[in-house]
Amino acid sequence: MKIKFLTGTNKIGGCVVEISTSQARIIIDYGENLDGSAQIPIKGLTDSDLSKPPKYNAVFITHSHGDHIGNVSQIRPDIPVYMEEKAMIINDIICDFTHKFKNKVRAYKNPHIKTFTFEEPIMIKDIKVTPYLVDHSSYNSAMFLIEAEGKRVLHTGDYRAHGKKGVLFIPTLKKIGPVDFLITEGTTLTRNNKIFNKETNLIQDLMPLTRYDQIYFMCSSSNIDRIVTMYKSFKKTHLFLNDLCMNSVAKELPNIPNSNTFKDVTTFITNRQKKDPYLYYLHSTKKVIEELPFSQKFALSTKTSMRDYLASHQDQIQNACLVYSMYNGYRRSDWPDKSTYEFVKFLTEDLHLDFYEYHTSGHGDIKAMENLFRYTKPKEVRIIHTENQEQALAVAKKIYHDKVKLVHDGDIVKL
Numbered sequence: 058m059k060i061k062f063l064t065g066t067n068k069i070g071g072c073v074v075e076i077s078t079s080q081a082r083i084i085i086d087y088g089e090n091l092d093g094s095a096q097i098p099i100k101g102l103t104d105s106d107l108s109k110p111p112k113y114n115a116v117f118i119t120h121s122h123g124d125h126i127g128n129v130s131q132i133r134p135d136i137p138v139y140m141e142e143k144a145m146i147i148n149d150i151i152c153d154f155t156h157k158f159k160n161k162v163r164a165y166k167n168p169h170i171k172t173f174t175f176e177e178p179i180m181i182k183d184i185k186v187t188p189y190l191v192d193h194s195s196y197n198s199a200m201f202l203i204e205a206e207g208k209r210v211l212h213t214g215d216y217r218a219h220g221k222k223g224v225l226f227i228p229t230l231k232k233i234g235p236v237d238f239l240i241t242e243g244t245t246l247t248r249n250n251k252i253f254n255k256e257t258n259l260i261q262d263l264m265p266l267t268r269y270d271q272i273y274f275m276c277s278s279s280n281i282d283r284i285v286t287m288y289k290s291f292k293k294t295h296l297f298l299n300d301l302c303m304n305s306v307a308k309e310l311p312n313i314p315n316s317n318t319f320k321d322v323t324t325f326i327t328n329r330q331k332k333d334p335y336l337y338y339l340h341s342t343k344k345v346i347e348e349l350p351f352s353q354k355f356a357l358s359t360k361t362s363m364r365d366y367l368a369s370h371q372d373q374i375q376n377a378c379l380v381y382s383m384y385n386g387y388r389r390s391d392w393p394d395k396s397t398y399e400f401v402k403f404l405t406e407d408l409h410l411d412f413y414e415y416h417t418s419g420h421g422d423i424k425a426m427e428n429l430f431r432y433t434k435p436k437e438v439r440i441i442h443t444e445n446q447e448q449a450l451a452v453a454k455k456i457y458h459d460k461v462k463l464v465h466d467g468d469i470v471k472l
């Protein structure tokens with residue numbers, strides 16, 4: 058078996074790994090680069106000339122974050138692409154709201170889009186791929202166990218163990234058992250990966266904010282755990298308001314707060330959402346309001362698209378706070394996309410909202426990594442999805458000891 062690290066050994070997001078045997082060749086993840094640069098084209102995977110046969114037998118997608126699924130539409134339509142069904146639905150909804158229409162799986166004309174079920178193996182010639190459900194800030198994320206030619210490789214995708222599905226982590230690792238080779242994400246290795254706050258602890262942390270009449274919270278529409286956290290924190294004291302994107306995602310999933318099936322949830326829309334591409338979502342949404350209920354207490358999922366509305370109602374914004382509940386890099390002035398930075402500045406400086414930051418990472422802490430190592434007992438480890446391979450390796454050595462080695466884009470490991 059051969060593992061080729063095509064890209065993503067020294068950056069977060071856009072990681073692409075190839076695994077091959079003498080009979081078959083597969084790719085894991087083909088997402089966008091977070092800095093907005095184009096993903097690398099791959100011969101035999103992304104070529105527009107289909108006269109030559111494809112070089113790959115299948116692509117597997119770990120989860121719905123754009124840095125893993127975002128470039129699926131560039132894959133040759135004669136290559137099967139496997140993903141989890143809800144991950145595909147979430148991706149397509151968010152693409153509509155972020156106007157990344159070309160990244161929608163439904164808009165991509167590939168007759169070989171296939172959905173997988175957790176723990177049901179898929180055979181790609183002599184390569185057996187088994188997806189396992191893993192805790193991450195993206196619904197129904199997968200890690201893949203890849204078995205072929207007598208070797209077992211685990212690709213973790215993005216994962217953590219302190220979220221709502223964290224209880225599954227050790228039992229799943231026990232089911233997977235020892236592996237020969239571990240390919241694991243290392244996002245937090247360079248970000249002080251001490252023990253992270255549990256998702257469920259955020260509820261108590263947020264409770265004191267119920268003293269505000271108006272709570273404007275910002276979190277990702279794909280972070281389903283966080284939507285539930287916000288709902289549980291504020292539903293007793295405040296009217297809970299989803300934005301249209303968040304509601305459109307939530308109503309597709311079982312028992313996630315949304316205005317179609319939850320009595321105490323309402324959806325707030327802005328004027329611009331009364332036209333395409335939002336009409337499709339608007340028409341399938343119940344309990345929609347177009348004006349914020351300033352006379353009562355509310356907690357609103359707040360998006361940058363609400364800026365004009367909030368600016369024109371600023372005299373009604375009183376006793377209000379902003380709860381920032383996403384990765385803090387997005388609100389830094391040096392982040393490639395400045396929209397979050399500018400929006401937070403507008404809310405706090407122009408509208409004078411009190412600012413609070415409550416977040417817990419979507420990625421594993423040191424304890425999760427130690428458990429990963431303890432239960433899978435890999436003979437070799439490589440880190441991907443890290444902003445600095447050398448710095449990450451220095452920290453990783455404390456966890457994976459001499460099993461972990463430096464890896465660069467283009468490296469091939471033979472097992």
Ligand SMILES: [Zn+2]
Nearest residue numbers: 070122124215
């Ligand atoms: Zn990622």
Ligand SMILES: [Zn+2]
Nearest residue numbers: 120122195215
């Ligand atoms: Zn992710």
